[in-house]
Amino acid sequence: MMAIPAGLILTYGYMAGNPKQGWLVFGMVLGFYVLLTAIAAGGEFQGNPLVNQILGEAQPNLEGKEVRFGWAMTALWAVSTTGTMCGAVNGMHDSLMPAGGFATLSNLFLQVVWGGQGTGTAYLFVFLILTVFLTGLMVGRTPEFLGRKIEKQEIVLSSIVLLVHPIAILVPSAITLAFPESLAGISNPGFHGLSQVVYEYASAAANNGSGFEGLADNTLWWNLSTSFSLLLGRYGPIIALVLLSDGMAKKQPVPETIGTLRTDSLLFTGVTAGTIIILGALTFLPVLVLGPVAEAFNLG
Amino acid sequence: MTPISTLRQPGGPRQQRRHTPKADLSSLYQRALKDAFGKLKPQVMVKNPVMFLVWMGTLITALLTLNPHMFGFSETSAMFNGWVTVILAFTVLFANFAEAVAEGRGKAQADALRSTKGETYARRLLADGLIEEVPSTRLQRGDRLRVVAGDLIPADGEVLEGVASVDESAITGESAPVLKEPGSDVASSVTGGTRVVSDELLIRVTADPGKGFIDRMIALVEGAERTKTPNEIALTVLLAVLTLVFLLVVSTLPPIAHYLKNPVGITLLIALLVALIPTTIGGLLSAIGIAGMDRVAQFNVVATSGRAVEACGDINTLVLDKTGTITLGNRLAEEFIPVNGHSVEEVAVVALGASVFDATPEGKSIVRLAEKFGATPAFDPQQSEGVEFSARTRMSGTNLPDGTEIRKGAVEAIRGFVRSRGGQAPESLNGAFERVSKLGGTPLAVCQNQEIYGVIYLKDMIKPGIQERFDQLRRMGVRTIMLTGDNRITASVIAREAGVDDFIAEATPEDKIQVIQQEQAAGKLVAMTGDGTNDAPALAQANVGLAMNSGTQAAKEAANMVDLDSDPTKLIDLVTIGKQLLITRGALTTFSLANDIAKYFAIIPAMFAGAGISTLNVMGLSSPRSAVLSALIYNALIIPALIPLALRGVEFRPLSANQLLQRNILIYGLGGIAAPFVAIKVIDLGIAVLNV
Numbered sequence: 008m009m010a011i012p013a014g015l016i017l018t019y020g021y022m023a024g025n026p027k028q029g030w031l032v033f034g035m036v037l038g039f040y041v042l043l044t045a046i047a048a049g050g051e052f053q054g055n056p057l058v059n060q061i062l063g064e065a066q067p068n069l070e071g072k073e074v075r076f077g078w079a080m081t082a083l084w085a086v087s088t089t090g091t092m093c094g095a096v097n098g099m100h101d102s103l104m105p106a107g108g109f110a111t112l113s114n115l116f117l118q119v120v121w122g123g124q125g126t127g128t129a130y131l132f133v134f135l136i137l138t139v140f141l142t143g144l145m146v147g148r149t150p151e152f153l154g155r156k157i158e159k160q161e162i163v164l165s166s167i168v169l170l171v172h173p174i175a176i177l178v179p180s181a182i183t184l185a186f187p188e189s190l191a192g193i194s195n196p197g198f199h200g201l202s203q204v205v206y207e208y209a210s211a212a213a214n215n216g217s218g219f220e221g222l223a224d225n226t227l228w229w230n231l232s233t234s235f236s237l238l239l240g241r242y243g244p245i246i247a248l249v250l251l252s253d254g255m256a257k258k259q260p261v262p263e264t265i266g267t268l269r270t271d272s273l274l275f276t277g278v279t280a281g282t283i284i285i286l287g288a289l290t291f292l293p294v295l296v297l298g299p300v301a302e303a304f305n306l307g
Numbered sequence: 308m309t310p311i312s313t314l315r316q317p318g319g320p321r322q323q324r325r326h327t328p329k330a331d332l333s334s335l336y337q338r339a340l341k342d343a344f345g346k347l348k349p350q351v352m353v354k355n356p357v358m359f360l361v362w363m364g365t366l367i368t369a370l371l372t373l374n375p376h377m378f379g380f381s382e383t384s385a386m387f388n389g390w391v392t393v394i395l396a397f398t399v400l401f402a403n404f405a406e407a408v409a410e411g412r413g414k415a416q417a418d419a420l421r422s423t424k425g426e427t428y429a430r431r432l433l434a435d436g437l438i439e440e441v442p443s444t445r446l447q448r449g450d451r452l453r454v455v456a457g458d459l460i461p462a463d464g465e466v467l468e469g470v471a472s473v474d475e476s477a478i479t480g481e482s483a484p485v486l487k488e489p490g491s492d493v494a495s496s497v498t499g500g501t502r503v504v505s506d507e508l509l510i511r512v513t514a515d516p517g518k519g520f521i522d523r524m525i526a527l528v529e530g531a532e533r534t535k536t537p538n539e540i541a542l543t544v545l546l547a548v549l550t551l552v553f554l555l556v557v558s559t560l561p562p563i564a565h566y567l568k569n570p571v572g573i574t575l576l577i578a579l580l581v582a583l584i585p586t587t588i589g590g591l592l593s594a595i596g597i598a599g600m601d602r603v604a605q606f607n608v609v610a611t612s613g614r615a616v617e618a619c620g621d622i623n624t625l626v627l628d629k630t631g632t633i634t635l636g637n638r639l640a641e642e643f644i645p646v647n648g649h650s651v652e653e654v655a656v657v658a659l660g661a662s663v664f665d666a667t668p669e670g671k672s673i674v675r676l677a678e679k680f681g682a683t684p685a686f687d688p689q690q691s692e693g694v695e696f697s698a699r700t701r702m703s704g705t706n707l708p709d710g711t712e713i714r715k716g717a718v719e720a721i722r723g724f725v726r727s728r729g730g731q732a733p734e735s736l737n738g739a740f741e742r743v744s745k746l747g748g749t750p751l752a753v754c755q756n757q758e759i760y761g762v763i764y765l766k767d768m769i770k771p772g773i774q775e776r777f778d779q780l781r782r783m784g785v786r787t788i789m790l791t792g793d794n795r796i797t798a799s800v801i802a803r804e805a806g807v808d809d810f811i812a813e814a815t816p817e818d819k820i821q822v823i824q825q826e827q828a829a830g831k832l833v834a835m836t837g838d839g840t841n842d843a844p845a846l847a848q849a850n851v852g853l854a855m856n857s858g859t860q861a862a863k864e865a866a867n868m869v870d871l872d873s874d875p876t877k878l879i880d881l882v883t884i885g886k887q888l889l890i891t892r893g894a895l896t897t898f899s900l901a902n903d904i905a906k907y908f909a910i911i912p913a914m915f916a917g918a919g920i921s922t923l924n925v926m927g928l929s930s931p932r933s934a935v936l937s938a939l940i941y942n943a944l945i946i947p948a949l950i951p952l953a954l955r956g957v958e959f960r961p962l963s964a965n966q967l968l969q970r971n972i973l974i975y976g977l978g979g980i981a982a983p984f985v986a987i988k989v990i991d992l993g994i995a996v997l998n999v
Contacts, residue, residue, distance in 0.1 A: 140545065141900070144893025145971040146964040147783075147886025149538055149621050154830075162541040166548035173555040181559035184566040198918070201563060261830045264623060266784025268964045278972055285900055289583075289907065290552055293560060296911055297567060301918045 008093040012127040019128055023153055028271035032131060035276050039120045039283075040090060043110040048082035050106025056306055071102025082107060089114040092123035094216030101195075101203065101221040105303035108202050108219075109295060115209035116172065116291045119283065123214060129248045133165045136251075138282040139270065146268045154260040164251040171243040173290055175212035175236040180205050180294070183232070192223030198305065202298035207233060212240030335411045342407035343400050356547045357589025358402050360554070364577040365395040371574055381572035387932055388574050394939045395581060401946040402590025409597035409954060416604055429461035430454070432509070443499070448515045455507040462499040464510035465489075465860055471506035473497060475856075485857070496860045513860045536613045539596055542892060546585050546592075549900075553583040569917045578935050579914060582906040582942055587899035588892075590946045591953040595895070598954040599888035606880060607871040608853070615867040618850050619885025622785055623831035625878060626822055626849070629791035629798070632836060632875040633773055633805045638749055638765040639672040643680070644742070645761040647733035654761035655680035657753045661704040661715035664693025670703075673715075673763060686711075701792070713755050718794070721752035721759060730757025744796030747804060767797075769805050776879050777806040779961035785882060788822060790814040816841040823848050834882070836875040838862050853878050887956040890967070894957050894975040895949060901979030902945070909938040909987050926988045929995040937990040941983055 016036065020029015054068045067078035076084070081098035088095055089111040100111055114120050119130045140157045143150025150157040183190045183204050193200035206219035211233040222229070261267075269275065288295075346352065352359045367378075372388040375381040383391075430438045432451040443461035446452070451467065454460050460473070472484035475498065484504045489495050497510055535543065557580040564571040596613060603610050610616050627633060643654040659677035662670045663684055686707050694714070696703035702716020702724065714724055718740045722732045736752065739762040743750035749765040777787050789810040791798050798812035811818055823833045823845055834851035837843070838858025843865035846852030854866035855873035863869050870877050905926075912924040913931035928934035962970070 137545070140541070141893060141897055142968060142972065142976075144538070144542075144889045145897065145975070146893075146967045147620050147890045147959065148964070149617070149889070157541070158537050159541045159544055162544050163548075166545055169552055170548060170555075173552050173559075177555055177559040181562045185562035187566050198567065201567060259830050262623065264784030264786075265782070265963045266623075268968060272965055274965070274969055274972065278968075278976065281901075281976070285903065286549075289903055290556055292907055293556060293911060294563065296920060296923065297563060297915060297918060300923070301567075301915070301920050304922055305919045 008091045009087060009121050011124045012091055012121040015125060015128040016131065019132075025271050031271060031273065031276040032135075032279075035280050036120055036131070038280070039117070040086065043090070043113060043120060044083055044086045047086050047103065047107040047110035048079055050104035050109075050303075051078035051082045053104070054078075055104065068102070068104050071099030073097055082110075086110050086114060086120075088217055089210075089213075089215055090120035090122070092126070092214050092216075094210070096217050099220055100206070100217060101219050105199075105202075105299040105306065108199075108206070108299040108302070111217075112202065112206055112209060112291075112295060112299065113288065115206070115213040115215055116176075117283065117287050118213050119287070126214075126244070129244070130168070133168045133244075133248070134279060134283050134287065135270065136161060136165045137169075137286060138275070138279045139268065141282065142275070142278050143268050146266070148266060148268070151261050151267060152270070153255070154263065155255045155258045156261060160254050161251060164247045164254070167247045168244045169286060169290075171239060171247075172212060175239045175243075176205065176208045176291075177294070179208050179232045179236055183208075183228070190226075190228045192226060192229070194221040194223070198298055198302035201294065202302065205294050205298060208236050211236040214241050335408065335415060338414075339404055339407035339411045342411070343403035346403040346407065347399065352399075355402075355589060355593070356543075357550050357584055357586055358399055360550060360584060361395055361402075361581050361586060362399050364581055365392055365399060368392040368395060368574055368577055371572075375572075375574075378573050380570050381574065382570070383572050383574045383932075387936075390936055391574055391578055391939060394936065394943050395577075398581065398586060398590070398939075398943040398946065401943060401950075402586070405591050405594040405946060405950045405953060406597070408950060409594040409601065412954070413597060413601050413604070416601065446512050448512055450512040452510050452512065453507060454503050454510060456503050456505050458503050460497050460499055460501050460503060460510070462512045463514040463860070464497050464499075464512045466495045466497060466508050467511050468509035469507050471508045472504045473501050474504050475501045496858070496863070498856065536596065536617045538617055538889065538892070539592065539613075542588075542592065542896065546589055546896075550584045550589075553580060556583070564915070567915075567918065569915050571914055575910075575914050575935060578939055579910050582910055582938050583903055585896070585899045586942060587902065587945050587949065588896045589899075591895055591949060592892070594950065594953045595888065595891050595956075598956065599884065599891075602884050602887075602956065603868075603881070606877060606884070608877060608881065609869045609871065611867045615851055616881070616885055617888060618832060619834065619881045620887075620889050621832045621885070622834045622851060622882050624786045624788060624826045624833045625780065625882075626788050626790060626819065626826075626833060626835040626845075627807070627878070628836065628875065629767075629789050629793065629801060629810075632878075633769060633789055633807065634801065635768040635770055638669050638767050640669070640676040640763050641748065641766040642764040643676070643761055644739040644764060646735040646739050647759060647761075649760045651761075652680050652682065654753060654763075655682040656685060657713060657755050657760045658682075658715060658763055660684055660686065660713040660755070661753055663688050663691075664705055665696075665703055667696075669765060672765075711756060713753075715751050715753040715763065717792070718750050718752045718762070721754050725754055725757050725759055728757040730754075730759070732759055736762070740794075741796065744794055745800060747797060747800035749793055749797055767801060769801065770876070773876070774804075774806045776876070777808075780879065780882070781808065782961045782963060783882070783886070784964070788826075790819060790822070816845065819845040820848055834878055836870075836878050837866070838873070851878075851881070853881065883959050883961075884956075887959040890959060890971065891953065891957045894971050895953065897972070898949075898975040898979035898982075901976055902942075902983045904980055905983035905987060906938045906942065908984075909934045926984060926991070928988070928991045933991050933994045934987075936994060937987045938983075940990050941986045945983075945986075 016033045017029040020026040051068045054066050059065055072081045076097055084097045085100055085103060085107055119127055121127050122130055136152050136157055139152045140150045140162060187193060193203055203219045203222050207222055207224060210217055352362050368388050369392045370377055372385050372392050375385050375388055428440045429443050429446055430453045431441050432438055432453060446462045466487050466489045468489055470488040473487050474484045487497055487508060557576050561571060599616055600613055603616050643651050643658060645651050645654045655677040658673050659682045662673040690708040692706045694704045694706060701720040702714050704714035706712055714721060725732055736759055740750045743762060743764045747767060749767060751763040751765060753760050753763060780787055787807040789802050789807040791812060792814060793812055795812040798810045802810035811822060826833045832850040835845060835849045836853045837846045838855040843861040846854055846862055847865040852866035853868045853870055854862040856869055856871045857873040908923060908925055909928060912920055913934035916931045
């Protein structure tokens, strides 16, 4: 599940005739992956302070886990399965510590920490194009990506992808939470309940399929509304990206000079990571803060 | 009357360029302040989606100031809502002010231009030869006018008859009058608003009313014809989508907050929305564009569109004429080199004979040099006939009444001429030719009938400082190609000395187009300068064509920019202006987006104070109310703080793309993340001290 999306990043590098860029983007995604895994694993390792208080000793969180896998393997799998479009679980995500909820939710929001088979790389292109557009201006030229000028059409199509996620996740979450009794079916009210709802829609929109669980979600509302997120989250970006690549293929390539911004530098890759965080994650910062982050602060 | 001989030759070197007309900026800020309020009209605001949203927010918070519970739940007091309203109103006003200042500068410049134009009366020649007086605004293309000494030329036109000196200082700032006469490529076009100093001219109007040169410049700097450039449109789209994303984020918050039993009122939601949407760049975007056009106008260049200015930044290749751009306009005769056993004095006599009708500076310098050798024409010039130089024949000379033909010209051309008259080119001609070429000079052979007498060494002076400019261009990734009519050897010597990347010797006007098309076929953007009618197709073909004001009407119409000072080196400055425009836009966008991190950290903990997330208040802001106000005050104040930068443009250095990115990311990216943390904390401390 990870080999294909990870390999596709390198495939892109070779196909674009720039293996170095492939490796740099690979490294950047690996960085996100390691960071999120560390956050999730750290949370599990520290365990539930409330439980530990009762036990009187420091134990990792083992609730909802297959004991053969333990806290570390479960955290690793949780991050891997939500980052890619796998969706299989080896432990209940609902039972993860808030840090694990934060990491898994971030994965679903970003969809580039390896990402789906192909869609992960495609989403990376969107972020690369937006980064090129923002930073490319700063070198005093019309921004170019893969030798093609980034103009109105490219920006319209790639920023549509930025819009799809808030529409597919935030809007139905807000509607559901407006009627917590009749629609939501939340089992753990409060901050964790918010995470349950948002996770359900994020998983649908990211075409992941894993569940936070704990939701009474086999209802007409849940089935219909997640179908909406699922369809929009899958086909919206794909249509936009196909149009984008078609438009770019038709453009006349621009030759590269010393005045052209090179996209295979460490600096550019770092800036791309910053763009992914600011454009991709800040959108969901309020729900992350009110969900897992607030839950974590209120536990301790 | 000014003696014709001391008149400045069009396109010659300028000693005393001053940028005129000087705009009156004294009441700029008062006017801009007034305009800032005038722009609050919804139909004006809606053109800028980001600021329109802020404006709507201001109106809602204003209502909430009157009655905090107008839209249901509110945890904020009328007093607090009032403060938010004031800050938001200022945010909008600051953005409008930025645009108004930029426009005001343009308008001031336009007013200065307009005052030079004024309402003038023109003497129009009717078909029957009579003259009628009409206001200049009613002139049509094709009208024939008579202008005499003291008149303002009422419209752009072409000289049909007469020779006169014209003061063009109103548009070029050059005080020495320029000679205008018919039939010549460089001196036959006149510009409306300039004044005839001596003699009189018959001109044909070449522009429709309101479409003249100064009209175009006025329209452009005033911003009346300003249309958004492709890049500006793309950026506006991105900003609009980001605004929409944040609008979704904020509008989905109330049910979530309500579910968490931490309801949030409308005022705080509006505060969060305004803090998150890219107001900084949204407020400054149009000012940046207008200021860019204004910088071009201050350089005394008329651009027909903002698109052309932006394209300057993207230029890959500059196609430059050698003469006037790389070398000083005038080559001077340095030496006579006799061949075939003739003496220097004999060469001098023939060279003088070939140059008596040559009024170019080169011809005159040959005459001067010949006179030093005591040569006098061996014929009566009154009885003889001058043969004009043409790009086809590449030679000029004199036909004597007895049938003798004296010629001077490119060595190859003269060789052909002599052969056609049954003569033979001497062996020693090659030696002289090579010697001059290797010195980087232009060899001109002189002959009388079938006999070649010698070679004139015309010395080329490379413009001082031009080498460094080409070096800068190379570092920016711009390639320079020099075009010259010189032979290969001379061209290669000059090309090496000046430091151009490539050259094309013995170039014809067709070569220019060909070079441009070749480069464009490889996806490159090409800029060139030109002044002659035969440059017009190439100027039209180039992505950026800069015509000289002294050039022909055809050249000016084909080009997308015209340099009023007729200084071809300005093309290099235009590349810098174009790049600076894009860099400023990119830098402020990056800064604006990077600011969001700090603003989130200020507002979110304040908004959900009841959710136990006070640990996120990393800045240690004194109270939730003060945190929100501090973030909003920062958000408002950063706009006027950046107005000077938006108008002046980010400093441009001729560095490679990666070095530029490194520098700008450091300043505007990391700076954009760090600056608001510091500023918001400082404002918060201020609010805590004042205890409002």
